[in-house]
Amino acid sequence: MFRKLMLSLTAIVCFLWQTQAGSGLPDNFFMKKLPNGLEILVIEDNSVPLATCEITVHNGSYCEDSTYNGLSHMYEHMFFKANKDYPSQEKFLDRINELGISFNGTTSNERVNYFITLSNTKVKEGLEFMNSAIRYPLFDTAEMRRENPVVDGEFQRAESNPIYWLGKDFDRAMWGDLYTRKNPIGIHDVILTCTPAKMKVIKDKYYYPNNALISVAGAVKHEEIFKLIESIFGNWQPSSFNIFEKYPVPNFEPLKENKTFITTNQNAQIPIVEIGWHGPDTRNDLQATYAADVFSFILSQKTSSFYQNLVDKGLAYQVGVGYQTAKYTGPITAFLVPNPAKLQESYAAFWAEVDKWDSDDYFTDEQLETAKNQLAIYDAFDKEKTSEFLHTVTFWWASADIPYYTSYVENLKKVTREDIKAYIQNYIKGKNYVAGVLLNPAVKDQMGIEKFEDLFSE
Secondary structure (H helix, E strand, O other), X not given: OHHHHHHHHHHHHHHHOOEOOXXXXXXXXXXXXXXXXXXXXXXXXXXXXXXXXXXXXXXOHHHOOOOOOOHHHHHHHHHOOOEOOOOOHHHHXXXXXXXXXXXXXXXXXXXXXXXXXXXXXXXXXXXXXXXHHHHOEOOOHHHHHHHHHHHHHHHHHHHOOXXXXXXXXHHHHHHHHHHHHHOOOXXXXXXXXXXXXXXXXXXXXXXXXXXXXXXXXXXXOHHHHHHHHHHHHOOOOOOOOOHHHHOOOOOOOOOXXXXXXXXXXXXXXXXXXXXXXXXXXXXXXXXXXXXXXXXXXXXXXXXOHHHHHHHHOOOEEEEEEEEOOOOOOOEEEEEEXXXXXXXXXXXXXXXXXXXXXXXXXXXXXXXXXXXXXXXXHHHHHHOOOHHHHHHXXXXXXXXXXXXXXXXXXXXXXXXXXXXXXXXXXXXXXXOOOEEEEEEOHHHHHHHOOXXXXXXXXX
């Protein structure tokens, strides 16, 4: 019954997600590029009388070395501060209240986005408001001094979770000298000593129309929005240089050897193991990115050999494998929460499963189709609330392109057993990896462990 329900829902998704003839876009998506290089996306959805306006920039930690790590995030916070038209935080917030705006922003590895939601009758005012913020920031020194500890406070809250420290050590091992390029949260001292001059450096490098997307989603008409955006942003001057030629993002070097580590934290209650490989990216191997997603969902099923041989047999409390799609080397990450009484057996069983992942009979045809259907259903759920769905679309604009996303379900359906085997053989099986374990320091001392191998060797 459950499988039939998923198939029925998938059929509905496919029916609703029809595309414009020849455009590769859904029939409520409309795109345009202005002469200054600014891309525009409009998603029409008349379900509620609201509109969400978002500005997305190719920026984030992948643009940061150690002297700027965390400052794309700082810039995101300063976007919602004083600018030429609203020269103080008070005036900025007064305008927010006048327009009835809900606002926020996010910073990740390959994207910074700023968004507001307001009445669809005030879209013009909302776009003008965002124009002031994106083009004419003041980077007021006093405001920045107040904001530095706020941004750093987000960092400190993350540090309160012991898993954060496992992830930090894992990323340092995975990315080596380019660790900061995968670390959007940043470095404490860099954040706390940030200056207006450094904000201006970021603006002068990346904040141009030919490096940005403006999108509006909601109860709007695309023809009107195109005209509005062109009238407001059309005179925004593009960069006089190719941004990513002048400021290239370095490629991550393949892992040259296996790396292992132990992370200790006094708040750790039970051991947690993290294992990872360098995976595919959207510049070089699109097919593998789809196969990676499907295979992760195969492994997540309780009927899978992976789950049954680790969790059902009592060797682990939890297991999972995920892949993060990225333009620059997407990581493949496995988590293993072993039964503390069966640490060695659990870890050995994990690798025994990895060794079988590319076997012809490792998963069934039904498990393959169930994984595709699950992904399609989650994709459908993402579309339920347009104001949030828009952020998903702009993520894909930054890390791949919008057609990658709008054809995502269609391409998932094409994934074959051979595609999955190729993905495993090219990126996982026999490839160098990183493995680390999170332990309470008292447990580590009690067991007399000095290195990772002491814990998991036979």
